[in-house]
Amino acid sequence: MADLNSLLATEIATADGTLPPEALPEPRSQGKLVLRKFLHHKLAMASTAVLVLIIVLSILMPLFWPHSFEDSSFPSFAKPNGDFPLGTTQVGKDMVSQILRGTQFSLLIALTVSILSTFVGVVLGALAGYLRSFTDSAISRVTDLFLIIPQIAAAAILAKVFGGGAWYIVALVLAAFGWMQIARITRAEAMSLSQREFVDAARASGAGTFRIIFKHLVPNMVGSITVNATLAVAQAVLAEAALSFIGLGVQLPDTSLGRVILENYAQLQTRPALFFGPFIVLVLISLTINFIGDGLRDAFDPRQRRMKA
Helix, strand or coil, rough: HHHHHHHHHHHHHHHHHCCHHHHHCCCCCCCHHHHHHCCHHHHHHHHHHHHHHHHHHHHHHHHCCCCCCCCCCCCCCCCCCCCCCECCCCCCCEEEHHHHHHHHHHEEEHHHHHHHHHHHHHHHHHHHHHHHHHHHHHHHHHHHHHHCCHHHHHHHHHHCCCCCCEHHHHHHHHHCCHHHHHHHHHHHHHHHHHCCHHHHHHHHHHCHHHHHHHHHHHHHHHHHHHHHHHHHHHHHHHHHHHHHCCCCCCCCCCCCHHHHHHHHHHHHCCCHHHHHHHHHHHHHHHHHHHHHHHHHHHHHCCCCCCCCC
């Protein structure tokens, strides 16, 4: 009898043009919608798989690879063979182990730069967009000043002045010139969000400036922050490679893909495997991160086609 009554109620509701609450689809949270849209972005998912594979190989493969990146006792310029798939360098080091070690440091530097530059950019941009007036003017002028300074040239000078060579010095120098774009984007979004009703309600309830910024504004900017932080990783990989390629980046005993390319650039014509090995890995990392950033941008964009429930 209960089933018959519920069936009649459903038919009556349908005839009236409405549906009972239990017949409505369960609403999805924004996070689930973003994740589902990202998972349906084929290029982003393929790039994610490739990037994860590169990261896993760079971390785990050295544990099982028979040759150490520090071992220079092998024959100089050995041709690619079963023991040395990409040959050896001029000083007798296995190229595969050099690429694995360089990938570790390049990704470590890029991730550090992305975290630091994103943090600085979000804080300064949110303060400028919310407080406006003198604070906005001061932060905007500093941002403009950093934007007109040639990044690579300035980073090379600072790396030299502060004893460049250690990976963390290179990361700090690159982060010092990597926050301006995210600061501008965050400032624009903070200015728009500060006019919304929930910010007025927070002010009326007595919330302070930092609580409003980090409790109400920043969480509503998570989409653009995530996308720009992802793209900052790709930019940092290339910037570090450029510094190392001109000899002002990572120095021994540390290494990076840029330094490995520099050390084997002279062998481009005669022993191309020594050059194109690290070069291809560097290009793959940069491309995959950019494609992942594009996928995240599409996933967070509300104007994109809605996914079916």
